[in-house]
Amino acid sequence: MPQFAAxxxxxYPELGFLDRFEAAARDGFKAVEFLFPYxxxxxxxxxxxxxxxxxxxxxxxxxxxxxKGERGLACRPGRExxxxxxVGKALAYAEALACPRVHVMAGLLPAGTEREAVRxxxxxxxxxxxxxxxxxxxxxxxxxxxxxxxxxxFLNRQDHAHELIAEIGAANVQVQMDLYHCQIVEGDxxxxxxxxxxxxxVGHFQIAGVPERHEPDIGxxxxxxxxxxxxxxxxxxxxxxxxxxxxxxxxGSQPGGSSAGLGWFQPWRA
Numbered sequence: 001m002p003q004f005a006a007x008x009x010x011x012y013p014e015l016g017f018l019d020r021f022e023a024a025a026r027d028g029f030k031a032v033e034f035l036f037p038y039x040x041x042x043x044x045x046x047x048x049x050x051x052x053x054x055x056x057x058x059x060x061x062x063x064x065x066x067x068k069g070e071r072g073l074a075c076r077p078g079r080e081x082x083x084x085x086x087v088g089k090a091l092a093y094a095e096a097l098a099c100p101r102v103h104v105m106a107g108l109l110p111a112g113t114e115r116e117a118v119r120x121x122x123x124x125x126x127x128x129x130x131x132x133x134x135x136x137x138x139x140x141x142x143x144x145x146x147x148x149x150x151x152x153x154f155l156n157r158q159d160h161a162h163e164l165i166a167e168i169g170a171a172n173v174q175v176q177m178d179l180y181h182c183q184i185v186e187g188d189x190x191x192x193x194x195x196x197x198x199x200x201x202v203g204h205f206q207i208a209g210v211p212e213r214h215e216p217d218i219g220x221x222x223x224x225x226x227x228x229x230x231x232x233x234x235x236x237x238x239x240x241x242x243x244x245x246x247x248x249x250x251x252g253s254q255p256g257g258s259s260a261g262l263g264w265f266q267p268w269r270a
Contacts, residue, residue, distance in 0.1 A: 001268055002230050005031035005057050007206075007246040012258045018048060025052035027259050028269040033058035033244045036066075038089070042096030049097065056099040057242045058141070058176075058204055062086035063105050072105025074129075075122040075154040087129045094138050101203060103141045103176055104129060106154035115154060122154065123167055130170035141203050143176035146184040156185050158192055165201055174203030178246070183210045183221055190229050197230070198237040205230065208247035215247055217264040227268065 006024035008017065015023055018040070024032055030053070037045055037059050049056055064070030064082070073083040090102050106122060109115060126140065133140050144161050145153045155161060161175045177196065183189050196202050207226075209219030216223040230243065245265075251257030 002205075002227050002234070002243045003031065003241070004029060004265065004268060005033045005055075005242045005244045007033050007035075007244050009035040010246055010248050013249065013252065014255055014257055018044070021048040021052050021054060023259070025054055027262055028265070029054070031055040031057045031242055033242075033246070035060050036062070037093050037097070038062060042093050045093075046096055046098075056097040058101045058103060058244060059090075059093065059097075059099060060103045060105055061090040064107070070107070071150055071153060072107035074104050074125045075107045075118045076110065077118060077121045080121070080125065083125050084128065087132055091133060091136060091138060094133075095136055100137070101139045101141055102133065103143055106142065106145075108150070108152045109154055118154065119164075123164065126164075126168045126173055127170060130168065130173050134170070134172050138172065139203050140170075140173045141176035142173065143178055143206075144181055144185065145178070146181045148184060149181070156181075158182060158186065158196060162196065162199070162201060174201050176204045176206065177202050178206040178208075179221070179223075179226065180206065180208035180210055180213060180246070189221070190226060193226065193229050194233055197233045197239055200237075202239070202241070204241055204244060206244040206246040208245075212250075213248050214250040215261045215264055216245075218250060223264065 006029040008020040012020040012023045032054050064073045073079045094102055130140055142155060142161055144155050144157050147153060147156055165173050179189050182192060207216050209216050210221050212219060249258045249261050251260060
């Protein structure tokens with residue numbers, strides 16, 4: 001059956017970040033992911049994981065200046081040195097947290113620039129990063145993101161992601177298939193799972209309800225059906241990855257809001 005990881009950047013907003021590990025474990029999660037770990041010392045995060053019996057399965061590379069709107073550096077010409085510095089920092093955290101996957105955010109297209117003009121920068125950056133990550137057995141993930149949430153993002157479609165992976169040519173670069181983004185941009189989600197999961201190029205799933213990005217049982221997507229599709233195809237092709245729960249609880253920061261919205265999770269709670 002699908003294995004679910006709590007996204008601690010979005011779930012349990014009623015709690016301080018370091019207290020969210022305990023909450024996730026209490027609610028039955030065996031793994032966690034989050035956006036960025038860099039405000040906390042690696043040993044502090046590792047201690048929380050160990051104390052609550054959790055596995056860290058994913059986090060993001062440094063995105064540039066997030067507060068100024070930057071959403072990754074991989075496609076940005078002239079920022080290669082900063083990108084490489086971020087790779088080193090992310091891999092140090094990955095080692096400390098025993099985390100097997102790091103998401104490399106593509107970034108925003110420079111103003112007035114066509115996608116194909118920065119494609120060589122993106123491919124070269126990913127090739128270099130993949131070689132560094134391979135030294136410690138880490139997978140790098142690339143994620144198509146919808147342009148409603150992040151206008152101007154370099155990577156938006158599943159087919160584009162798989163084309164780029166073929167061009168990069170590194171076995172440890174895979175797709176982070178976020179079904180929320182996929183539904184908004186492309187739809188036909190079940191068939192895309194059946195198309196791409198058996199290729200061996202999907203390293204991780206993420207989920208959220210569409211369109212509000214709340215719990216997966218809120219909105220237009222039938223996740224009960226999609227989880228069964230993931231389960232079926234996984235058994236056929238031997239996929240053993242994780243499904244990250246990257247959604248905003250509908251009850252927001254109300255006490256117990258995240259836990260109260262986990263009814264969808266109960267049938268899958270091991």
